[in-house]
Amino acid sequence: MYSIRPYKKRWYEYNTQHTIINSFVQLSKSTRLILVNASPEGWSKSLTINKYINHALTVTKIHHIEIHEELSIGKLSEILYLLPELDSLQIFSLSFSQSTCLSKEELEGLLFLSTKNRITKLFLKKIALIEELYFLMEIFPHINHLQVNLIYSMDIELFVRLILIHIMTKSNHPLRLLCFPIVAADDEMVQKLEKMINVENLLFDFMMKRVINEIYLQWK
Template sequence: MTFLEANRWEQLFQRYFPRLEKFHFQYYKPLNFEYKSPIYPEDPNPFISSFWIERKWILEAEMRSFEVVYSISPYKKRWYDDNSSSEIFKSTRFTVTCLPRQEELEILMMNISSILTLTQIYHLEIPQRQIFSSSLIDIINVLSELDSFKIHSLSLSPTRNSSVEEIALRNVSNKNKITKVCLQKMIEIEEIYYLMKLCPRMNYLQVDYINNINIELFVQDILQKVQNEHNQYLRSLCFLVPTIENEMVKKLEEMIHSQKLFFHYMIKRHYTINRVVNSIYLEWK
């Protein structure tokens, strides 16, 4: 893929456009329908040299209905970014705009394998369709360096033998490196429990829509889960509520205190609750 040879771009810019500040580029590649084992290059991402990092120009990939679009553009703040500096060299994101049907998932896997011949993937987004838990497991299994993912919604309906599913879940949960998860639409609290099991090293969880669930009960259930399972990783929870009562933060504080949700062996743990517009951020140590 000549248009995605980072060294050629560097030479071009350094010779003819040394003061260029913004660069936007897209390369369209037809979907791959033939599986090829990833052959990882010596440099897992040729676009992370000091030249690209200094300019904060990053490589991304997006899978559409008939093509994969590779793009290079200036980095923009993402849902998981905090006030600390982002690791630009680990910012490659893969977005699945058109998620294949369950029986055609192999098409997605083929194209992931093709992308991995060019670059490692650290962030995954599936923003427009519900994904089955088994499919999510299969995708995470091949994205060994994945740090975050955002999905529209999650279906826990079984698509294969339960014992096979349990083995796959255990294997993937043991080895993945995911620390940040966003579920855009939650229907049942069991979906959160599943994500906590799938991503045991998750430290930040964001839920954009809670389906008619009492907010206090939602927070209580998650914190009790953290407490009962001695979860040492999850430390931050963010959830969006369209209409938040003025007293909601106070109610949550009272509930946490009455249920002693931040007491660990009689030691009180420090926590903070903040409201930002229609989002509530709960953090603890």
């Protein structure tokens, strides 16, 4: 099912409250595909998810995708292979286990993704391990905007510290904006994070702000 709706601000449009998208180029690159059920069981034998995506591509190019369920690495590779011009990816969660052994085909698929995809914005809504985030950052090496819902058991300061240390180990990593929604976010929390970053020299030219229950960390 396809629908045409008035354009609304999306999760990756940080600090654009007064920006109006009115050019043809901007609008042509705003097309979004939403997959509510990407599992094989949710599709009929005559209409697979691959056929659905290919049919959508006969109508328009797709630059943004939202996947509202947990996906395996193999299925994610399969979907993204069909959509090489994606700029943003929102995914509910990724089936990932440190004990999982990837097949040769899965490894080849991941290598293809890491070298060919153009995704610059990633939103992961649910993670169980920080390693999942590291894993996705390797698959999508061009990410400059990362939004993630925090691990329930992880301290916010530890989370920010681990992410910043991780990108420090990568030469010229493009990530420049980190966003994390927190129900109990307040100005005191922002001040504590700013102090930690300064004391530990994790960043030197950065800005942090809170918008309702979302904290944004941006740097140069």
